[in-house]
Amino acid sequence: MQRYFVKESAKDEYFTITGDDQRHISKVMRMAPGNFIICVDSKGNSAECEIAEITDEKITAKIVKWIEGSPELPVQVTIVSGLPKGDKLELVIQKGTELGAYEFIPFISARSIVKWDAKKADKKLDRWNKICKEAAEQSHRTILPAVTAPVQLQELIKLAESYDQKLIAFEESAKEGEASMLSQTLQQLKRGQSLLIVFGPEGGLTEQEVTALQEQGFITCGLGPRILRTETAPLYALAAVSYHFELMG
Amino acid sequence: MQRYFVKESAKDEYFTITGDDQRHISKVMRMAPGNFIICVDSKGNSAECEIAEITDEKITAKIVKWIEGSPELPVQVTIVSGLPKGDKLELVIQKGTELGAYEFIPFISARSIVKWDAKKADKKLDRWNKICKEAAEQSHRTILPAVTAPVQLQELIKLAESYDQKLIAFEESAKEGEASMLSQTLQQLKRGQSLLIVFGPEGGLTEQEVTALQEQGFITCGLGPRILRTETAPLYALAAVSYHFELMG
Structure with a gap:
């Protein structure tokens, strides 16, 4: 139907x-x-x-x-995506909505190659929210995820204050064999709480960005030993959250 | 490098x-x-x-x-994809390789709309394996996943005999709130063993296909309460396997 x-x-x-x-x-x-x-x-x-x-x-x-019965993830997951090239963010929004994301925040990161054109902003935001709506309807969501206007680092730090847990998906963590922070964080997270995860653009986040976020209580976590593309990492994280809360006994 | x-x-x-x-x-x-x-x-x-x-x-x-140190999943996951429309299988192969799949087997399912053209088969297979190779190199894989020629149901049943665990990702299981078979199966699976998961094409598997596979020891499992598209479900399953074996303590 x-x-x-x-x-x-x-x-x-x-x-x-x-x-x-x-x-x-x-x-x-x-x-x-x-x-x-x-x-x-x-x-x-x-x-x-x-x-x-x-x-x-x-x-x-x-x-x-x-x-009756909710198809929603028991925790609210906000995906912060370093603005990637081309239409990769559209894939993140479409598939991320299917996988249960609560909200998408594009992030104008130091290594984002795409320049955010404020003139075309409204049109772009409309398109992203339309993709969201179609994916939400198709995957039988009952919450319609929102895509916000892109934010700079300082805005991101400010708005992150209201979240219960804050993670940075960090390739260097993966290379160092860090293998438990995502799982530990999900174990601490209670149903109804909120989780914000930041993903870098193609070149990754800069050291300065990571440090600035860490100073505000963000924790870096790896997503396994394989290097994931910028558009694949958020889908991994959402599937892991679903597996943790919805499929594990 | x-x-x-x-x-x-x-x-x-x-x-x-x-x-x-x-x-x-x-x-x-x-x-x-x-x-x-x-x-x-x-x-x-x-x-x-x-x-x-x-x-x-x-x-x-x-x-x-x-x-030293392996970026490979500790279990071998084979993705059987009901042949989907358009270039969706390319997305499954590219992202699935990043996420650690061991092998891809396209499946000519009853509801596959795409007709498999044997004349163009070699060219198509070449393209799929090229996508695999590029994604494997980019994501630092040390095993190069293979894409086999598409199989019919009877061939699938035959080749499935050699796998340790066999699952069917089944939308109806998700609708009925089945929430533990994937997790239970992963708990039983030992490092080094093999897991084969069958995913339907856009319209899903038919009842006859599911029954035929169940008779051969396949188990149906849900992937959470949201309806995932045919190309998203394999990515969810691979991320769940990685989270289970690589990130959980």
């Missing part, structure tokens, strides 16, 4: 769907009253709904039943 | 490099005698080498020192 993230909460057992989703349901999916969809509200509650009415402006869908 | 998988073993402390790699070193990297590279032999041993001589046919590289 197709799912839609609906901004407005349900009123009197009905969801009201407008904008892009209205068009998707009526024009792309060519649905009619009587068809079924799943509506997810802003709090992450999802309900099976029957389409009651379709107009040019909105779709009204009646709640048939609320769906 | 650039790494090269060399077919011939070292003789008298020298590696001999021919073919594509000869061209890569001399024409693309424009190296000269005195430059350093890493040579990995067919057994997975790697050595830091100094280029001694470059001719139009071959490069001779003198071993400076053998490198």
